[in-house]
Amino acid sequence: MSGIERKTVLPGVNLSCVYTDKFKNGLFSAYLMRSLNADDASKNAMLADVLRRGCTSLPDMETIEARLDELYGASVSAVMRQIGETTAVGFSSFFADDRYIGRSEKILESVLSVTGQLLLDPVTRGGMLNSEYVSSEKDNLCDRIRAAVNDKRRYAVTRLRELMCADESYGVNPLGSLEKADKINHVGLTRHYRHVLEHSPLELFYCGGAEPERVEAAVLDAFAAVPRGDTERCDTEVRIDCGQTRTVKEKMDVAQGNLAIGFRLGEIMYNPDYAALSVFSAVFGGSPVSKLFLNVRERMSLCYSVGSSVDRHKGVMIVSAGISPSKYDAATEEIFNQLDKCRRGEITEEELEAARKYVASSLREGADEASVLDSYWLARRMDGTDCTPEELAALAECVSAEKVTEIAESVKTDMIYFLSGEESAE
Template sequence: MSNVKYNETADGIRLLCVNTGKFKTNFISIDLFAPIGEDLPAQYVLCSLLAHTSRDYPTFKSFNSKVEGLYGASFDSGIGSYGDNVRLSFCLELPDDRFALYKDTPSEEAVDFLINILLNPLCKNGRFDEEAAKREIRFTLEDLEAKKNDKRAYALSRLKQLMCEGEKYGVDSEWLENGVRDVTSERLFEAYKNLLSTAQIAVTACGTLSQDMLCEKITAFANNIENRKPVKLTSEFVTGAGEIRYFSESMKMMNQAKLVIGFRSGMENDTDSYYAYRIMTDVFGGGPYSRLFTNVREKLSLCYYCGARLIRQKGIIFVQSGIEKKNYNKALDEILNQLAVMKNGEFTDEELESSKKALADAYCGVEDSPMGVCTYYASQCFADEIISGEEEAQAFSAVTREDVIKCAQKTAADSVYLLSGEENDE
């Protein structure tokens, strides 16, 4: 296991540093987490704006030239949900300083650049640059509207919204798009100030970056934020489901129908029997050894993909498949039937072992890429105890058949969603 160190540099700011010389790359990410609320549309715009310009690099050309000048660094940003919270991520990956051609220290420069993106954005007198704000609103809107181009992802987001209506997690896409349209440069600045002041912040670094240097810079970063009052993150876990709710929508010109089913797992928080739920979800619809792959795809030839995924921060399981619309009932019945198989313990010991082996094997390898290391450890940024991939692998291996059956028995289908082409209507 790598040398993993972490410390709270300030209230609500955790620095996690994995020192290793085995990579040719240094990777650093800053993640900001805040409860989903009224600021969400502005936060979407903000994420785009902060990733394109800053006070020191006010144009695309100057900003991107700075990034590329760090020996071809890859800069990435993103926004998404983390349970009932929003997560904004900014990360940089660049070659280790030992490959620098001019005795420069690009990695330290990269850390400063990333911090400055957050601390010194393109704004003055309490508002963001008007033109920049307008442009970023356009990018954000176009990006949100383009989500319907990817039918698989779109179907999943529609189910999330319908199933989790009333929960922060079930963000209404129309509300979000309208909110983005209404964002002003002042409103953006207000949201920016709120975010820096209230967010839980995780800084994760992997490579040869010195922890002392990082600690010093992150502490200075924290001291530069005005009125810092980090808000504790929570997520609502809905256990149990009533009658299954069915939803159906159509789109023009769509060849394949998308079926998505949302299940409430019964998890009461993100650590509640997590390893057992993860194994249960995997036996049900994980790898090619799973019940869904071997039955819905291989035996019945109903689809190319059919898989299940556990959302740990909400205790929800999503099953997704692409099917012929005429096979809707057949596919749905078989998916629900396979969950019944899980509840009745009618899966084999081999299936259980396959799943445990596959997950244990995958977790033992999480430290073999800089991004893998940062992604893995950033997901634990609020955990009381940091555990390695190998320790997680052992936890998966310890799950028993009884644990899995218990989890399956608590799992209940909540909502079923079908997206299909208008021309395929029968």
């Protein structure tokens, strides 16, 4: 299972289907693909929320939710995902498979129809999006931008991205800025919506027990009205080099220190080996068998949490750690020390094998969750491969220590960011 059937069902509209009978629910998602940029970020971030407020046949939340309750608690959520410097904006729906409801209801067709209407046929007045909906979702967006500071660890990573990639799209906050958000009105957002709908690639995904033919028919029915012009490409710029390592320290009233370190993956991004990148990440910091977890946290107790994540599209790796401010020097030193060990090839056979197993079983276990498959296959659309989780798992099981070392050698430190309390010493 987990093979994918891909088909271009309408110009610029691609349907990907994972057909499996192992789930008792179906998942369907529809994403408009946009380039991340400072001018449009806030508009993209609120677009699906505005559309989710009402369509012609279900003009307000109450009628939408009542319809979804009727469909056995189907959910249709406004979703925004980031893949490198691409923003995917749209809806993700999760719903019961007809077979287990025991009545002859066509839940799949009904849910796709609701999703299609929300995306294509919003409530309008004089051809414009409802100004009340726009204004209230603008307020919500501003609240979300302000609330970003509530989660300190994530906030530190966001600040690192903004500072490290100040002149790249990657540095743009996907929610945009308060300044830009504040200028949005229903006229401008309507114009943006019409443009986006006509010119964005539309990626559709289904996972569940309905045959692809049935899904395709439901899609053609629900999305027939999508306007199609030339589609605009979404690309991610990869920077191989960076200058000297920069350090930025900021203060806030927090009990714990939050450290975020940004790296460029370097030359290996000319010809990235995704299986090897995953295993490198698991060896260094992206798993509970990693050097960072076992040494910085477990052996030396320098932090409560530490982990690294690799963005394979952008070629950036970020290490994030929650530390006591007094441990700043010791923790950063040890993080770099562990990276140096990877560079010198000081990776034991046990560490390597554990990392390979971790990557392989994470991929295989991910295939048991429809939402994981949704993001997995959307990301594969962006890197243009059809490698299944099982195939990638098999490749990961064969990654050599040399390959991992080669990646570690290619990695360059770009920026160290530290967020800590007012009272802590420099």
